[in-house]
Amino acid sequence: MTRSEALLAESITGWGRDRWAELADRMLLAVRAHASPGHARITPPGSPGGYGTAVDGLEGFARTFLVAGFRLAGEDGRDPLGLAEWYAKGLDAGTDPASPERWPRPEEHAQAKVEAASIALILDMTRPWLWDRLTDSVRDRVVDYLSAVVGDDTYPRCNWVWFRIVVETFLRSVGGPWRAEDIASDLAAHDSFYRGDGWFADGEERSFDHYGGWALHLYPVLWARMRGASDLAGDRTPLDVARLDRFLVDYVRLIGGDGAPLVQGRSLIYRFAAAAPLWAGAVAGVTSTSPGLLRRAASGMVAHFADRGAPDERGLLTIGWYDEWLALAQAYSGPASPYWAAKGMLGLALPADHPVWTAAEEPLPVERADGTWIASPPGWLISSTRADGLVRVVNHGTDHAVVGAQVGDSPLYTRLAYSTATAPLLSERAWTSPLDQSVVLLDAAGVATHRAGMRTLSVSQVGDAVVGASVACAHWLEAAPGQRDHGSGRQGVARDVAMVTTVSILRGPWEVRCVRLDPLPDAPDALREATALRIGGWPVAGDPTVTTEPGRAEARSGVLRSVLVPGPGLHRIGVHTEPDASPLGPNTATPWAAGEVTPGKWTAVAIGLDAGGQPGTSPAIHLVQEAVTVTWPDSTSTTTNLPTG
Incomplete structure (x- = not known):
């Protein structure tokens, strides 16, 4: 694509793929100053989260690993920042039981089940440049770490079911343990959350929020592209894509003309993670929303925050909406939690010649009428x-x-x-x-x-x-006194x-x-x-x-x-x-x-x-x-x- 074509493609927001990549690289380099010596824990400045500093450090690794993985995948392994080597070192230290940087294991702390899914997802996505180059001993320890989820029936019946699906699918692909009944049960739970017209509730309650897009629509699309997932998915993938397609018809209409997402629901500190279902639509090839509209919506969303100080002058994401505002945190939030904003950068996993990057941006519905x-x-x-x-x-x-x-x-x-x-x-x-x-x-x-x-x-x-x-x-x-906010009422x-x-x-x-x-x-x-x-x-x-x-x-x-x-x-x-x-x-x-x-x-x-x-x-x-x-x-x-x- 020529420079003039690129300018035309990004004419509404000014955000093309290069600018997205610059933001991602700035964020990845900024967190290195807050990494442990072996890179296993990344703990940005701030008070410890509700689950303690060890979990905070694991979150920092796993969530920034998403950004790093998207960059590697989208560049077909080209790696000027040395991301693969840097994160491989963290995988080594994090899974080493004798390391002072070792990660809390899934059987030790439930939050590790969440972060394990990000690690497994990116190891699959970047397999030629990271997993295949790890030593046998590190691969064995990673498998042992992830295997703790197999047969664990304590996962909450909400978007968490996808964390076990993703991990067990990866384990199956590398010869590790897995259980078909786990995946079948979790897929059935996911389907039970569907409420029609493309919408999911995040569990049995009437919890309609951004989790519907950045989890319940995102993971089916990414999972379907994991190695061996087609054997497990059967004929469900077209249905998952159809539901996403219908959801996006509503979703793009919920975005403000300035790129702002709806300020509603828990975990708002993830900010532009709200762009995740838009990129999922590009990955899945939805037909009801054009590539140019998908990118205009996603770019408008990241620009909305970047133009208002998130990331901040240090290149860090703090707990807040624009600048830091700690009251927006939930009980589970720590200083690295905002880096689930990484989900909103999924578009970087798509190459520069993908239609979502080459098509001209199209106005949002609110900009038309x-x-x-x-x-x-x-x-x-x-x-x-x-x-x-x-x-x-x-x-x-x-x-x-x-x-x-x-x-x-x-x-x-x-x-x-x-x-x-x-x-x-x-x-x-x-x-x-x-x-x-x-x-x-x-x-x-x-x-x-x-x-x-x-x-x-x-x-x-x-x-x-x-x-x-x-x-x-x-x-x-x-x-009742002493309640910690998880998003629901007291x-x-x-x-x-x-x-x-x-x-x-x-x-x-x-x-x-x-x-x-x-x-x-x-x-x-x-x-x-x-x-x-x-x-x-x-x-x-x-x-x-x-x-x-x-x-x-x-x-x-x-x-x-x-x-x-x-x-x-x-x-x-x-x-x-x-x-x-x-x-x-x-x-x-x-x-x-x-x-x-x-x-x-x-x-x-x-x-x-x-x-x-x-x-x-x-x-x-x-x-x-x-x-x-x-x-x-x-x-x-x-x-x-x-x-x-």
């Missing part, structure tokens, strides 16, 4: 607007729980809406008493109820708007108070949210403990300014604007401000409205989020007990029936 659509499996209503490049998701089906669960709301999963420009509040208060993007009842002390365990009633397209509804048994929660003692039905009508930058309270059938007096109904809007971060005036609460940060316009029965409005509650900026501001507790009667608010817009006109809401009609600012109307009973 406004759009609304539904993703039924997660219960999501989605709206994207070309003018500001924002994507908004209204959530009526995801909570990292099951229907009827009496747990606390996870800000990462259970809020009523997420976007590519906002993050849920993540302070301690946000975990125990929801405010942003919530419909709650307050007790006399101002403590809010939770909605986890809600039931989806419907999601549908109505003209050019999308409509969804859910009902929750609102409950206060006395959380456990504790729940006290039910009322049934809360919520209906959302979404179009463009506006959502109209209708709410009705009903007493509990078996405890009607419980509702008397509630002193107010409160509805929260979008949280904006940075250095926001706030405005409240009759009938309107607004928060602005730069060009980003969050607006809430209350409807009947909501007589109080305000803007909640809070420091250090978001990875997107030092301060946050969230509009809200509150009113009396009136059972059996609908109320409504209009909630808006845009970037660069003027105050303008908010939607007009005509609300009756059976239906709601919304007249949008452009005079278009949407009418939908409201649930009864």
Whole structure:
């Protein structure tokens, strides 16, 4: 490809394969200063993770090994940085029981099962340049280390099933131990997570998040290309690719015009790992999303972070979103955990003449036109607007729980809406008493109820708007002390108070949210403990300014604007401000409205989020007990029936 052709191919983002390679090499060289003498442990600066420094060091090796492997594979073994030799030394020390750098074994610590899969995957991918050149004694020790997973039935039934599949497939290819029943069981578990339309939940709960893409869609594609995997896959590979193909139709529409992924779900510190399913689509040769669109989406995503300081000036990835923000970590996060961002660099495993690198970049869906659509499996209503490049998701089906669960709301999963420009509040208060993007009842002390365990009633397209509804048994929660965040809501003692039905009508930058309270059938007096109904809007971060005036609460940060316009029965409005509650900026501001507790009667608010817009006109809401009609600012109307009973 000539230089002029390369410039044309990368004309939207400016990120071609050379620039991706430069970033990868910068990251790989930067971590060497934090490696142990034998290279087995790489421990970037920072406090030890929840699993201790030995696991931190193993994570650092295994996760950067992914980047190194992609570079070797994509260059057909050309290795100016000496990556194969450098990591071979680490394999030697890490598997040596007598070495002070030895890795925790899979039978000693569960996290080693995760990292073992990355090691096995890259040993297979780079076989001619690394595995085949190891000494017999090192190969024997690697096999012994990986063999601990065989027959181990303690793997969580979630994306972890792929770690055992990958390791045992590699072991089988080198004459090591493996069990066909392990692989069959894990493949069956994976298939049980499928929810339709290309979407997977990460386990039995309603855990829809980036793991669906960077794990449950990624590993089937890479596994199918491992040596001997075709013997094990049978005829399932076309189905796996078809599911990925369908998922990517939705996924590229969830990416903001600035390349931002949706700020939702756990393990957000992996950042541009969210590009992994895009590259998986290129590897698999999906047909519904073009190579030029796949690369534009992936390059936009890595550029989004690189342009905002991740990696940092040292070339390191810290715990955070852009810069370091430790509250974004989960209990399992350590200083090397962010290097699972490596998954988002899979494209480097493809050669320079692959169509994904030679095709001209194509605009994202949000860059082409406004759009609304539904993703039924997660219960999501989605709206994207070309003018500001924002994507908004209204959530009526995801909570990292099951229907009827009496747990606390996870800000990462259970809020009523997420976007590519906002993050849920993540302070301690946000975990125990929801405010942003919530419909709650307050007790006399101002403590809010939770909605986890809600039931989806419907999601549908109505003209050019999308409509969804859910009902929750609102409950206060006395959380058990000492809990460490794994992404899901807090456990504790729940006290039910009322049934809360919520209906959302979404179009463009506006959502109209209708709410009705009903007493509990078996405890009607419980509702008397509630002193107010409160509805929260979008949280904006940075250095926001706030405005409240009759009938309107607004928060602005730069060009980003969050607006809430209350409807009947909501007589109080305000803007909640809070420091250090978001990875997107030092301060946050969230509009809200509150009113009396009136059972059996609908109320409504209009909630808006845009970037660069003027105050303008908010939607007009005509609300009756059976239906709601919304007249949008452009005079278009949407009418939908409201649930009864």
